[in-house]
Amino acid sequence: MAHDHDHQVVPSDPALRVKALESLLVEKGLVDPAALDVLVDTFENKVGPRHGARVVARAWADPEYKKRLLEDAPMAIAELGYTSGQGEHMVVLENTPEVHNLVVCTLCSCYPWPVLGLPPVWYKSAAYRSRAVIDPRGVLREFGTSVGDDVEVRVWDSTAELRYIVLPERPVGTENLTEEDLAAMVTRNAMVGVSKL
């Protein structure tokens, strides 16, 4: 990292630029560093796909909950205590033997933060955003996911303020597992629809 910044007015290193921006905003009283700490901690440690996994496990274990979840996802998800920005209008899409759902945001990076946290790099990549709509089966194969020719693939492009989460099919042979054990099986990628369980 031995850059020579002597000739530059603005440092090019993002880490330095962020430090500069933060200290200027703090100096002006526009930003409170303690608030920044809370925001980083929330998304690094508190919100994430474990929330979504608990929602999925509850839906598998409790048919009444699943019904509520499919009808009014924000309400049903709030029952488990998860609410936050980027999730006011969540919609749950149920995978079945006949239908496989896949979620993308071709225009930016819309993602259901309260249940999945912040999106991974691949979800935000040009490759995923460009290809998910035109070649969903090719993308699924790249993730090692096989979907039969007889199965309908539905791609959901998050172009408005709806945020989509996939309810994966419950794996066979899991009838005797507890809800906690079920939740441990659920992956982020399955809730975006690029993987099956």
Place this chain on the structure above:
Amino acid sequence: MNGIHDMGGMQGMGPVPHETDEPVFHAEWEGRVFAINAALRAMCMWNLDTWRYQIESLAPVDYLRLTYYERWLRINEELVAKHGLLAGAAKAVPALTAAAAAQRLGRGVPSSDDPAVKPVFAVGEHVRARNINPIGHTRLPRYARGKVGVIARDHGVYAFPDTNAHLEGEHRQHVYSVRFAARELWGEQASEKDSVYIDMWDDYLERA
């Protein structure tokens, strides 16, 4: 704007990158810029559509070259400059506090339930996505324009991004999931089983 951000259906972007055990932030500064962005947004000096248009207005070569959070850094620098926040012209808006940061995560898009705003289209109706090419912000992706689909679901009422981004009013209207057959969008190379659901505002649609 027919910008580089409107990527649906583009080819040549390579395989989807994979990373195992991916951290939420890849460097401390990424978390910091994420938080600065959220704290500034909480002051409501610009809305989410304005914010998105700022990203879309990056030069295409920069958009592709910069990483995700480098784009966030760039546009926050731009928005701070544009609003004169460091020039002494700053509005007297109180900074987001730590307590408010913990609570405000529930804040966001207003309720989609508004009986005063009537839907123009009904579930099951055939619609065509209008062929519009605005120079400003739009959430109607290029790959859908001129294509015929079916209204699958009415999601209620939302601000219209094309005007809201430019502070020309919210023009709240219904948003629907519109189902397009993959073959309507991409021709014979797509599976006849498949479809793409795109969320669209009333003003993006006409009867087909």
